[in-house]
């Protein structure tokens with residue numbers, strides 16, 4: 001491996017130009033040496049702004065650069081799988097934005113390609129790296145909340161609908177808020193629960209407001225002709241250990257909060273809420289509560305990128321193991337499949353290799 005870790009970024013949009021490039025600048029022994037975007041102007045302007053020497057418009061060309069050790073994939077969701085597979089074919093390590101893919105089949109394809117290439121695959125679930133997330137995780141490890149029998153997961157917004165085609169055109173996004181932001185709160189809840197095995201899912205997806213004009217989008221207006229995803233999804237999950245979960249995701253709905261991105265875990269000895277950082281329990285007829293203090297973290301995205309770079313350097317395991325991502329995507333895909341079947345429950349069969 002070259003002295004400095006050499007990075008290629010694929011997709012020069014919002015997440016790449018903000019949190020990712022800033023994250024890479026915080027890794028002293030890494031440098032971004034290439035950028036690719038199908039929009040030449042986007043790739044060139046990012047290269048100019050950040051002194052990136054190599055510019056591409058086709059990721060298949062970027063991954064041919066032998067000096068590159070790892071790629072950071074920041075394209076729309078449906079472009080993740082081909083970019084990840086192209087990178088592993090050229091034996092690069094991969095950090096890829098969420099959702100890693102929108103089907104379990106594709107995530108497993110990536111997992112197999114990573115194993116063949118003997119390279120690291122990490123989903124960019126930055127929420128795991130925030131100060132409150134690591135504090136809640138540590139709190140649960142040191143103050144067991146007992147068996148978690150239920151989780152409540154929210155990723156619901158009042159009027160925050162991302163307007164770029166990559167989010168609302170199903171050919172690019174593969175789903176609406178369920179895949180876009182449901183994945184954040186769900187991944188966080190699953191991680192806090194130590195990734196139990198989901199076995200059955202039911203759910204509904206709806207488009208209640210996005211085709212109308214009553215709710216003004218705080219991020220601007222969107223193209224209704226392009227809009228082909230849900231604006232609301234709900235799901236109910238059964239786990240192998242008997243636990244259950246309810247999940248709600250929306251970009252537009254009548255609620256007080258601009259955004260509620262949260263989860264609550266209910267254990268037999270105590271409950272925790274994230275990101276509120278609240279612990280509740282009771283013993284011998286007395287209720288008690290405690291606040292969980294967040295660790296000091298400036299940027300969860302930067303911590304995520306540092307964790308990826310460290311794992312690549314040390315040959316360590318993926319900081320976000322793909323086996324955990326498979327369960328998360330299985331739940332989200334299950335909600336979509338169930339909704340297509342009018343809300344009928346679907347079996348996930350992850351243990352049977354399906």
Ligand SMILES: NC(=O)c1ccc[n+]([C@@H]2O[C@H](COP(=O)([O-])OP(=O)(O)OC[C@H]3O[C@@H](n4cnc5c(N)ncnc54)[C@H](O)[C@@H]3O)[C@@H](O)[C@H]2O)c1
Pocket residue numbers: 010011012013014015016036037038039042057058059074075076077079097098099124126164165166180
């Ligand atoms: N972790 C987070 O908090 C977070 C936040 C926003 C977005 N994301 C994820 O990051 C990804 C990108 O989101 P964004 O907000 O940057 O979107 P964006 O629309 O701002 O940028 C996407 C970029 O990818 C480019 N692109 C499209 N197809 C391409 C291809 N085949 N090859 C190369 N470039 C291609 C587009 O031209 C565009 O510049 C999505 O998967 C999204 O879910 C994550």
